[in-house]
Amino acid sequence: MNGLFANEDGRFAPRLSLRLRFGRLFQLLSLAAVTLGLIVLSVLILDIILNGYKWLRPEFFTEFPSRFPEKSGLRSALQGSLWMISLTALMAFPIGVGAAIYLEEYAPDNGLTRFIEINIANLAGVPSIIYGLLGLGLFVRGLELGRSVLAGSMTMALLVLPILIVSGREAIRAVPQSVRQASLALGATQWQTIQNHVLPYAMPGILTGTILAISRAIGETAPLITIGALTYIRFDLKGPLDLFTVLPIQIFNWVSLPKAEFQQLAAAGIIVLLGVLFSLNALAIVLRNKLQIRW
Amino acid sequence: MFDKHEIALSVKNLNVDYGDFRALENISLEIPARQITAIIGPSGCGKSTFLRCFNRMNDLVPTARVTGEVLFYGQNIYDSKVNPVEVRRHIGMVFQKPNPFPKSIYENVAYGARINGYKGNMDELVERSLRAAALWDEVKDDLKKSALALSGGQQQRLCIARAIAVEPQVILMDEPASALDPIATLKIEELMQELKKDYTIVIVTHNMQQAARVSDYTAMMMLSKEGSRAGTVIEFGPTPQIFTSPRDRRTEDYITGRFG
Amino acid sequence: MLRKTFETELQQVKDNVLFLGSLVEQAILDSVEALKKRDMDASRRIMEADREINARRFAIENQVMVLIATQQPMAHDLRLLASILEIAGELERMGDYAKGIAKINILMGEQPLLKPLIDLPRMAQKDADMLHRALTAFLDEDVETARAIPQEDDEVDALYNQIYRELITFILQDPTTIERANWLLWAAHNLERVADRVTNICERTIFIATGEMAELDGAANGEENA
Numbered sequence: 068m069n070g071l072f073a074n075e076d077g078r079f080a081p082r083l084s085l086r087l088r089f090g091r092l093f094q095l096l097s098l099a100a101v102t103l104g105l106i107v108l109s110v111l112i113l114d115i116i117l118n119g120y121k122w123l124r125p126e127f128f129t130e131f132p133s134r135f136p137e138k139s140g141l142r143s144a145l146q147g148s149l150w151m152i153s154l155t156a157l158m159a160f161p162i163g164v165g166a167a168i169y170l171e172e173y174a175p176d177n178g179l180t181r182f183i184e185i186n187i188a189n190l191a192g193v194p195s196i197i198y199g200l201l202g203l204g205l206f207v208r209g210l211e212l213g214r215s216v217l218a219g220s221m222t223m224a225l226l227v228l229p230i231l232i233v234s235g236r237e238a239i240r241a242v243p244q245s246v247r248q249a250s251l252a253l254g255a256t257q258w259q260t261i262q263n264h265v266l267p268y269a270m271p272g273i274l275t276g277t278i279l280a281i282s283r284a285i286g287e288t289a290p291l292i293t294i295g296a297l298t299y300i301r302f303d304l305k306g307p308l309d310l311f312t313v314l315p316i317q318i319f320n321w322v323s324l325p326k327a328e329f330q331q332l333a334a335a336g337i338i339v340l341l342g343v344l345f346s347l348n349a350l351a352i353v354l355r356n357k358l359q360i361r362w
Numbered sequence: 363m364f365d366k367h368e369i370a371l372s373v374k375n376l377n378v379d380y381g382d383f384r385a386l387e388n389i390s391l392e393i394p395a396r397q398i399t400a401i402i403g404p405s406g407c408g409k410s411t412f413l414r415c416f417n418r419m420n421d422l423v424p425t426a427r428v429t430g431e432v433l434f435y436g437q438n439i440y441d442s443k444v445n446p447v448e449v450r451r452h453i454g455m456v457f458q459k460p461n462p463f464p465k466s467i468y469e470n471v472a473y474g475a476r477i478n479g480y481k482g483n484m485d486e487l488v489e490r491s492l493r494a495a496a497l498w499d500e501v502k503d504d505l506k507k508s509a510l511a512l513s514g515g516q517q518q519r520l521c522i523a524r525a526i527a528v529e530p531q532v533i534l535m536d537e538p539a540s541a542l543d544p545i546a547t548l549k550i551e552e553l554m555q556e557l558k559k560d561y562t563i564v565i566v567t568h569n570m571q572q573a574a575r576v577s578d579y580t581a582m583m584m585l586s587k588e589g590s591r592a593g594t595v596i597e598f599g600p601t602p603q604i605f606t607s608p609r610d611r612r613t614e615d616y617i618t619g620r621f622g
Numbered sequence: 623m624l625r626k627t628f629e630t631e632l633q634q635v636k637d638n639v640l641f642l643g644s645l646v647e648q649a650i651l652d653s654v655e656a657l658k659k660r661d662m663d664a665s666r667r668i669m670e671a672d673r674e675i676n677a678r679r680f681a682i683e684n685q686v687m688v689l690i691a692t693q694q695p696m697a698h699d700l701r702l703l704a705s706i707l708e709i710a711g712e713l714e715r716m717g718d719y720a721k722g723i724a725k726i727n728i729l730m731g732e733q734p735l736l737k738p739l740i741d742l743p744r745m746a747q748k749d750a751d752m753l754h755r756a757l758t759a760f761l762d763e764d765v766e767t768a769r770a771i772p773q774e775d776d777e778v779d780a781l782y783n784q785i786y787r788e789l790i791t792f793i794l795q796d797p798t799t800i801e802r803a804n805w806l807l808w809a810a811h812n813l814e815r816v817a818d819r820v821t822n823i824c825e826r827t828i829f830i831a832t833g834e835m836a837e838l839d840g841a842a843n844g845e846e847n848a
Contacts, residue, residue, distance in 0.1 A: 249462075618699050
């Protein structure tokens with residue numbers, strides 16, 4: 068094809084229309100990929116909502132689980148999940164941020180540090196059931212915490228720590244070096260620099276990472292089953308050493324029961340779980356937008 | 363060389379190594395007080411590294427090792443009993459890219475004073491520093507505004523105000539105008555002439571005309587020998603002499619644009 | 623080598639200075655020759671040619687200004703360009719001296735020369751020779767030659783003093799010759815000044831090459847004699 072412009076003398080073969088067509092082709096393929104994902108997801112959610120919405124009545128939140136579907140609720144599971152999230156966050160956040168600060172700001176760049184860094188990254192990929200086994204040995208039996216919500220939360224804290232440390236480091240690394248230098252050049256100590264500049268600017272990123280890590284903890288079942296969280300609890304959770312259950316375990320329990328109504332209860336439980344998850348994600352986005360500093 | 367001037371900084375046999383790599387080699391020179399000293403030279407000859415020796419910013423590079431002495435009014439700042447944090451309050455620094463904190467204009471200026479335990483009136487200090495940096499009239503009604511909303515030239519003058527708020531004796535400037543347009547550059551250069559009444563200024567610049575315009579003394583840096591990567595000062599003298607009759611052939615070649 | 627364009631332009635300015643120098647050299651020799659032969663037409667041509675000398679001096683000045691403004695010359699380049707401004711001025715003034723001699727020839731009208739000219743052409747020859755070598759030294763930045771040339775100013779001064787004494791003797795013997803003697807004295811004085819200005823060019827050459835600004839002996843003596 069000859070170009071519109073006079074200096075085309077045949078030394079180039081632009082094949083413009085072919086190149087443009089290829090571009091459009093890949094644009095369409097990408098669109099198809101997105102659409103497929105969205106369709107599968109909406110079908111799933113739609114199915115669950117249709118199954119479970121009529122069970123989302125006040126008693127569902129205030130009743131303990133029961134042999135009778137109409138008297139069943141997820142009061143204890145919701146309590147367990149909320150306790151667990153709070154305890155996990157309380158334990159994992161300071162340790163995770165502290166470790167991230169140490170690794171980014173203080174640790175010397177030597178073999179040991181790199182070894183630790185690689186292992187933390189690897190830990191983030193370890194199957195969660197391994198953490199369950201660790202929690203069972205270390206907290207339930209070793210520290211004799213029993214099958215308590217505290218032991219569960221500690222296990223969960225271990226599980227999310229690597230994720231938290233990795234995301235915390237990313238956030239701290241994203242703070243421009245120039246800000247650190249500006250502070251140090253004014254005669255600030257390293258801690259003053261971290262406290263006044265690095266942490267405030269890394270905080271949105273750290274919080275986002277934390278919430279995403281916590282969201283993962285809410286959905287986890289395997290480690291809790293391993294340490295022996297109960298499935299059938301008909302009393303309020305009063306302290307960290309009490310026995311507990313959580314939403315995913317309750318849902319799993321309902322799914323395994325033969326009655327059709329329990330399947331629908333499970334669907335309703337999933338709606339609640341998704342609701343909690345989405346709220347946490349929304350919170351992460353809001354926090355990020357609110358605290359974000361534009362450089 | 364400086365009969366009229368007191369010596370603010372005196373460098374003696376300074377070497378800087380990064381691990382096995384020697385970055386600066388055997389530099390000795392004296393920086394006169396309340397004068398502007400420019401450091402010029404081709405890229406990669408260690409100008410910024412040299413500048414960072416004066417406020418121990420090289421300490422932040424884990425592998426860096428500084429040997430030799432830098433005497434600040436007689437006190438070796440590399441002495442084991444001197445903490446770099448203390449040095450940096452007395453020898454301030456302005457960086458190449460304006461880097462105000464993402465806080466208000468007021469907070470930017472007050473920060474250094476606050477962390478160093480300033481006991482006087484903070485509002486007065488902020489105003490005085492902003493006036494000294496020729497920025498007060500432009501920002502006096504917007505002190506609560508984010509520093510990031512200022513123009514590049516204003517941001518750089520804010521960084522200067524921030525540096526002088528901790529009342530240093532020396533201000534180091536690492537290519538302070540290289541990210542600015544010509545007018546903002548001239549404003550900074552004018553400001554430097556005002557500042558030199560009270561402060562000793564050491565400026566690294568790529569721009570030879572700038573060095574010629576603003577400085578009283580010029581240090582010419584270059585790799586110490588063919589094939590080496592270690593920079594050193596090959597000629598140091600009054601700026602008019604360096605730019606009209608340099609003694610070293612390499613200085614001549616560099617400033618007349620025949621280097622390389 | 624970097625800055626090839628700038629180098630070429632510097633070379634052009636230097637060439638222009640040399641060309642101006644050769645015009646001036648010729649004008650000095652021609653003006654005395656015309657006076658010797660009482661050739662008024664030749665003198666008129668010399669006066670006319672002085673316009674070109676002036677125009678060329680302005681052209682060089684302009685060229686230098688543009689280079690300073692656009693190329694930011696430093697160190698040696700700056701010394702060279704600043705000195706060229708000075709040298710072009712010196713050459714133009716030398717041209718004026720030649721023009722002055724041409725004018726004397728015309729003003730003398732039909733009056734005969736007081737005496738046959740012998741020392742004046744020798745002075746002119748010496749001036750032209752010194753100027754020529756001074757400009758060669760300028761071109762080569764030959765410091766040694768530039769230092770040596772001003773020493774020869776003494777020869778020119780000696781010739782001048784000799785002419786001076788000779789003309790005074792004429793006037794004392796016959797006061798009616800005073801006007802004609804005075805004209806020749808003026809011509810001799812102009813030629814003496816040319817040599818002083820050659821010394822200035824040599825000073826500039828040394829400054830260009832070394833950055834050292836020094837008064838050379840010849841010039842100092844010349845100023846005292848003036």
